[in-house]
Amino acid sequence: MNHENDPRAPHDHTDAPRWKHDGVQVIKGDRLDSNTPQTPGMFRQAAINHARVGAQKIWAGTVRIEPNAKTGVHHHGALESVIFVIRGRARMRWGEHLEFVAEAEPGDFIFVPPYVPHQEINADPGQPLECVLVRSDNEAVVVNITDVEPVEKPEEVYWIDPIHKHP
Structure with missing residues (x-):
């Protein structure tokens, strides 16, 4: 029987050196990776992914959207996404013609x-x-x-990061 994924399985402490280096990792907020796919109007940074920490099943990071900015229309393929609002007010539009809308705070x-x-x-x-x-x-x-006309046009889209400054 494979106990690898069984939380009740006894832990072999001979693996302690591996756990020390491959166990819990803290990613400092000022050390996020901006080398991620971007959508016009937003700035994504990765904290947790395979390249950074060896994650196999999740990706986590931050996103920042400047005041009045609206992203381009996009989707994330087969992935499920969860967004937690820290600061500001988010309006999400979705659907084949972005006909649905909701806000989050x-x-x-x-x-x-x-x-x-x-x-x-x-x-x-x-x-x-x-x-x-x-x-x-x-x-x-x-x-x-690019073939879906946004209901709210992204007329004020600024890509702001350490390289691209606000005009």
């Missing part, structure tokens, strides 16, 4: 099912929208959709 969770075309919008003109993002695989899949 700090403390709210947003679930985005696989293949759902959507658009993230910062609904607060006074502050950036900051969120934590978790996906069901270790790849940050982003499929930008």
